[in-house]
Amino acid sequence: MLVFVLASASHAGPVPPKVERPRDIVVAAPANAWRSIPPDNLLLLDLADGRRIVIELAQDFTPKHVANLKALVRAKWFDHGHIMRVQDNYVAQWAGPHDAAGLPSGVVANPPPEFDRPVGGLDARFTNWRDGYAAKVGYAEGWPIGGDGASAWLTHCYGTVGVGRGGPTDNGSGVELYAVIGQAPRQIDRNIAIVGRVVEGMPFLATLPRGSGQSGMYQDGDPHIPIQRMAIASDLPAEEQPHFDVMKSGSSAFSAYLHAWALGHYGVIGQPAGGADVCNAAVPIRRHPAS
Amino acid sequence: MLVFVLASASHAGPVPPKVERPRDIVVAAPANAWRSIPPDNLLLLDLADGRRIVIELAQDFTPKHVANLKALVRAKWFDHGHIMRVQDNYVAQWAGPHDAAGLPSGVVANPPPEFDRPVGGLDARFTNWRDGYAAKVGYAEGWPIGGDGASAWLTHCYGTVGVGRGGPTDNGSGVELYAVIGQAPRQIDRNIAIVGRVVEGMPFLATLPRGSGQSGMYQDGDPHIPIQRMAIASDLPAEEQPHFDVMKSGSSAFSAYLHAWALGHYGVIGQPAGGADVCNAAVPIRRHPAS
Numbered sequence: 019m020l021v022f023v024l025a026s027a028s029h030a031g032p033v034p035p036k037v038e039r040p041r042d043i044v045v046a047a048p049a050n051a052w053r054s055i056p057p058d059n060l061l062l063l064d065l066a067d068g069r070r071i072v073i074e075l076a077q078d079f080t081p082k083h084v085a086n087l088k089a090l091v092r093a094k095w096f097d098h099g100h101i102m103r104v105q106d107n108y109v110a111q112w113a114g115p116h117d118a119a120g121l122p123s124g125v126v127a128n129p130p131p132e133f134d135r136p137v138g139g140l141d142a143r144f145t146n147w148r149d150g151y152a153a154k155v156g157y158a159e160g161w162p163i164g165g166d167g168a169s170a171w172l173t174h175c176y177g178t179v180g181v182g183r184g185g186p187t188d189n190g191s192g193v194e195l196y197a198v199i200g201q202a203p204r205q206i207d208r209n210i211a212i213v214g215r216v217v218e219g220m221p222f223l224a225t226l227p228r229g230s231g232q233s234g235m236y237q238d239g240d241p242h243i244p245i246q247r248m249a250i251a252s253d254l255p256a257e258e259q260p261h262f263d264v265m266k267s268g269s270s271a272f273s274a275y276l277h278a279w280a281l282g283h284y285g286v287i288g289q290p291a292g293g294a295d296v297c298n299a300a301v302p303i304r305r306h307p308a309s
Numbered sequence: 310m311l312v313f314v315l316a317s318a319s320h321a322g323p324v325p326p327k328v329e330r331p332r333d334i335v336v337a338a339p340a341n342a343w344r345s346i347p348p349d350n351l352l353l354l355d356l357a358d359g360r361r362i363v364i365e366l367a368q369d370f371t372p373k374h375v376a377n378l379k380a381l382v383r384a385k386w387f388d389h390g391h392i393m394r395v396q397d398n399y400v401a402q403w404a405g406p407h408d409a410a411g412l413p414s415g416v417v418a419n420p421p422p423e424f425d426r427p428v429g430g431l432d433a434r435f436t437n438w439r440d441g442y443a444a445k446v447g448y449a450e451g452w453p454i455g456g457d458g459a460s461a462w463l464t465h466c467y468g469t470v471g472v473g474r475g476g477p478t479d480n481g482s483g484v485e486l487y488a489v490i491g492q493a494p495r496q497i498d499r500n501i502a503i504v505g506r507v508v509e510g511m512p513f514l515a516t517l518p519r520g521s522g523q524s525g526m527y528q529d530g531d532p533h534i535p536i537q538r539m540a541i542a543s544d545l546p547a548e549e550q551p552h553f554d555v556m557k558s559g560s561s562a563f564s565a566y567l568h569a570w571a572l573g574h575y576g577v578i579g580q581p582a583g584g585a586d587v588c589n590a591a592v593p594i595r596r597h598p599a600s
Contacts, residue, residue: 106515107511147561148440149441149589150438150439175492176492200467200491200492201467201491201588202492203590204582204586208580209577209580224491225519282401282512286474289424293440294441295492298496
């Protein structure tokens with residue numbers, strides 16, 4: 019079997035100096051290259067068949083939307099809800115079983131826009147990679163970002179979780195959530211509030227049956243995929259809480275990782291591009307070794 | 310239900326002039342904006358459960374690899390083969406049931422590299438979008454390309470089909486094929502020969518169960534997904550041949566489509582980015598209205 023693991027030097031020209039494979043850098047990264055995700059920033063989406071998707075909340079970027087979502091989750095808004103839409107190469111979207119008009123107390127129907135924030139105060143770095151959507155791209159606090167020097171915003175990448183929204187003056191309360199399951203839909207950056215990203219369980223969302231209706235809406239006759247509940251990890255007994263680490267944006271290991279993405283030659287890559295895409299060079303995230 | 314279809318103007322500032330939604334431009338495109346895919350450039354991958362994936366071959370870009378693949382298919386190389394690897398957010402890979410050492414007559418074990426070609430002679434256009442991997446990106450003959458002004462190469466996007474390869478001097482005969490099922494792995498552009506792209510059936514590949522082994526290799530105990538056959542459409546009886554159209558890169562409709570991708574404001578997009586990604590602004594492909 020030919021797997022993409024063997025060294026290659028089939029291109030003409032001198033062989034450039036060896037640059038490590040990104041995943042080898044991740045494996046070797048020291049403990050201080052990682053930050054833990056606080057349990058009250060971890061959201062669990064449990065499907066009725068036992069599958070679990072774990073989401074880190076984007077507390078540093080969209081705090082008002084995150085607070086709203088936490089209030090919804092603690093009011094059991096999503097319990098016994100369902101996956102409502104799966105559009106190939108775009109998003110899986112889900113909702114609770116309730117009428118969105120009857121929001122729980124403490125939940126704001128229309129939070130203020132949170133599409134960008136000042137880059138100051140963040141552990142941020144920008145790359146020199148050219149990007150089709152933002153003047154600069156980089157990483158902050160372990161999240162992929164676009165930016166213009168002064169401000170930063172989260173980018174829609176594989177696994178990004180955002181809030182569905184409706185009409186012109188509606189920013190989305192969080193009663194419907196989607197996760198990106200295909201090519202990064204960067205055109206909705208700064209147009210929809212991102213509240214998190216999947217840190218475990220993406221295959222469960224990415225392999226959901228596509229809906230037969232327009233935009234992948236599930237129709238009568240399509241599979242019905244029930245949600246058991248959503249919960250915040252810190253509300254679970256301590257022994258049931260999962261723990262995850264995210265590679266720090268300012269760490270030396272992350273510098274080496276980005277360098278390897280742009281300039282590494284290993285496996286079948288004999289001709290590195292010299293740049294990369296902020297959604298392709300994904301931030302390393304691992305289940306905490308002790309959990 | 311909140312779906313992403315309603316007009317939005319929640320951002321501050323004057324409302325820019327209306328630009329159409331890309332998909333509306335596709336629906337309205339005239340007949341002369343489309344080219345048909347010749348049946349001898351259409352490859353069928355039939356799974357044993359009746360699902361069919363249809364692939365357009367990249368005849369204009371990698372003719373030697375395409376010829377090799379056609380010879381393999383006509384020798385029934387892939388019949389009764391299997392999906393061997395599905396790695397989340399990367400590729401699904403398949404192979405025939407045979408030992409790769411025993412190639413059918415007419416199949417070359419190691420075709421010459423076909424990583425780029427002169428842009429001259431192609432119906433090509435470059436965009437002004439900035440890209441992390443290539444000096445320029447654009448489209449040629451209805452395919453997404455990277456380029457440097459003189460040469461052009463196919464880019465790895467969602468649905469791209471390429472040939473697995475092994476050691477340093479091996480360019481891949483085509484005995485193993487993969488399709489991209491996640492974020493565009495542009496780092497392998499110009500490192501692996503692209504032989505085609507899926508034009509129908511991506512949901513079947515994208516929802517395949519992920520393998521439990523390293524790099525998504527299927528292991529004992531993982532689902533076994535048999536392939537019935539691969540065939541070239543022109544070898545089927547005329548009435549069984551599917552027909553597809555691809556939007557021409559030089560058409561006015563395609564110009565309008567790209568303009569809408571970069572500058573359109575519609576639905577939830579009140580703040581267009583002014584650029585796009587060559588894999589995100591996917592070339593419109595449709596089943597021919599009469600097939």
